[in-house]
Amino acid sequence: MELIQLHNICKTYYRGDIAIPVLRDVSLTVGRSELLALMGPSGSGKTTLMNILGCLDRATSGEYWLEAQKVSGLSVDERALIRNRKIGFVFQTFNLLPRTSALENVAMPLSYAPEHLSNREARRRAEEMLCRVGLQERMDHEPSQLSGGEQQRVAIARALINQPELLFADEPTGNLDSHTSEGVLLLFRQLNEENRITILLVTHDTNVARHARRIIHIHDGVIVDGAFAAVAEPTELQGGSAPPAPNVGGTR
Numbered sequence: 001m002e003l004i005q006l007h008n009i010c011k012t013y014y015r016g017d018i019a020i021p022v023l024r025d026v027s028l029t030v031g032r033s034e035l036l037a038l039m040g041p042s043g044s045g046k047t048t049l050m051n052i053l054g055c056l057d058r059a060t061s062g063e064y065w066l067e068a069q070k071v072s073g074l075s076v077d078e079r080a081l082i083r084n085r086k087i088g089f090v091f092q093t094f095n096l097l098p099r100t101s102a103l104e105n106v107a108m109p110l111s112y113a114p115e116h117l118s119n120r121e122a123r124r125r126a127e128e129m130l131c132r133v134g135l136q137e138r139m140d141h142e143p144s145q146l147s148g149g150e151q152q153r154v155a156i157a158r159a160l161i162n163q164p165e166l167l168f169a170d171e172p173t174g175n176l177d178s179h180t181s182e183g184v185l186l187l188f189r190q191l192n193e194e195n196r197i198t199i200l201l202v203t204h205d206t207n208v209a210r211h212a213r214r215i216i217h218i219h220d221g222v223i224v225d226g227a228f229a230a231v232a233e234p235t236e237l238q239g240g241s242a243p244p245a246p247n248v249g250g251t252r
Contacts (some may be wrong), residue, residue, distance in 0.1 A: 009062035037212035088159030
C-alpha cells in the first residue's frame, strides 16, 4: 500500500525577478515499510525534495499525498502537526543539545507531543529508545562524552521517540568513519525490518545507497530512475534479514 504519492511536483525559488527551478515535474510513489535511497549529486534537488516530503517546505505546484491525505496546500501549522505525529528526521550534524544528557536529548520532542506525557512516562519512553539503539549504558552522558557513532544513535533514538511512520535520514553518515557508518546503516536496516518504519536515506554516496532496497536517482531536479519500482517485502532485502543489533559506537 502506498504511503506517499507525488504528482508533477515543481519547486521554484526566486532571486528578485529571476526564477530558479529546483524540482521539475517530480512524480513518485513510496510504499509502506520501504527502505529506499534518494541519490544525487550536490545541487540535484534531493534535499529540497526531502524538505517537501518531510513537510518542512511546500511545492510551488503539483500534488503531495501522504496516507491518502492531500498535504500540498496545507497551512504551515497543519504541516507542523503532520511532522510531529508522523515524521522523524536524522541529520548529518546530529543537532544534539550540548549540555544535555542523551536521555534528555531523546525525550525533548515529547514536550511538543499532543499526548502531554508525564515526566515519568517521557523518561520511560526515552530510556526504551536508547536501549533500542544500544545505548543503555550511556544515557546520562552529554554529547561531548560520546563518540560520533554514539551521537548519531542518540539522534536516531530522538527521531523515533514519537513513533513516526516515516523517517528521513539526510546524509546520516557524512561525519562518521567507514566502520561506524556501516554500523549506523545496519541499524537503519534493522529498524526498518523489525519496526516496519519507512526510511528514506538522502545521500550522494553509493556505499550508503546500497543498503536500500530501491534507489531513486535525481539529477538537475528531475527523477531519472527508480520512481515507481515495485515494493519488495522486508524479507527480500539483499543478503537476508538484518544482523543482530550492531555496535556503532566508533572511536572518539
